[in-house]
Amino acid sequence: MKTKDEIRHKVWKQLTDEKNGRFPFPLVNRIPNFKGAEKAAAHIASLSIYKEAKVVKVNPDSPQLPLRKQILVDGKVLLVPTPRLKAGFIMVKPEWVPPGEERKAASLSHIKSYGKVIPLTEIPPIDLMVVGSVAIHPDGRRLGKGEGYADREYAIVRELGNPPVPIVTSIHSTQLVHEDIPRDTYDLTVDWIATEEGITKTNTPYEKPNGVEWDHVSDEEMEEMPVLKELWDLKYKK
Numbered sequence: 001m002k003t004k005d006e007i008r009h010k011v012w013k014q015l016t017d018e019k020n021g022r023f024p025f026p027l028v029n030r031i032p033n034f035k036g037a038e039k040a041a042a043h044i045a046s047l048s049i050y051k052e053a054k055v056v057k058v059n060p061d062s063p064q065l066p067l068r069k070q071i072l073v074d075g076k077v078l079l080v081p082t083p084r085l086k087a088g089f090i091m092v093k094p095e096w097v098p099p100g101e102e103r104k105a106a107s108l109s110h111i112k113s114y115g116k117v118i119p120l121t122e123i124p125p126i127d128l129m130v131v132g133s134v135a136i137h138p139d140g141r142r143l144g145k146g147e148g149y150a151d152r153e154y155a156i157v158r159e160l161g162n163p164p165v166p167i168v169t170s171i172h173s174t175q176l177v178h179e180d181i182p183r184d185t186y187d188l189t190v191d192w193i194a195t196e197e198g199i200t201k202t203n204t205p206y207e208k209p210n211g212v213e214w215d216h217v218s219d220e221e222m223e224e225m226p227v228l229k230e231l232w233d234l235k236y237k238k
Helices: 004-017 037-045 048-052 062-073 102-106 149-159 219-224 226-236
Strands: 055-058 077-081 089-092 116-118 128-131 167-170 192-195 198-201
Touching: 037 048, 037 062, 037 167, 037 192, 037 198, 055 062, 062 077, 062 102, 062 167, 128 149, 149 226, 219 226
Parallel strands: 055 077, 055 128, 128 167, 167 192
Antiparallel strands: 077 089, 089 116, 192 198
């Protein structure tokens, strides 16, 4: 069985060699942007679970920018985690964005000018979550860039009492792999996979995290991600 990192590097190399990636470069060690990201976003927007959602949480990476823009165009509330979960989550309400400025408002460089960082206690109920990925197995097993942010974000939301929500990812079709992706109990699996070619349901057999596995959170991570300390104090500090 290949390791998680071996699978990641194979995907990054293939995307690079076949010129299916796009800015920012290099693709290695990031959620890679890809040609056809707009088509993948359009496929997600066609789902009934998207159309019915009022609040959508999306990762801050480049390939998901078209979807973040679309969420605001469609009058939905956008939630985006701050990079490396340093300061929790940014909320952007559609009424805060002048018409025509949705793409700018959804970009990482400008999002704080249109939205605001909110404490955990103010996160609205989330209806749908979209995550970036490096590699995805058709059965829903996922590899991110290896730092565990998407897993943690979902676990935090569940810890706060949000019901389980569908998880969607958008990737280039070459990021779909058939290797036996190793899986840990805290790993997030996806329910829908959108590519430039279409969208498929995974019917994943794997359970998602019900909350943060605190045994796997180091003191260093508590320092680096104050949101985790905020959550711990909120739930467990007497």
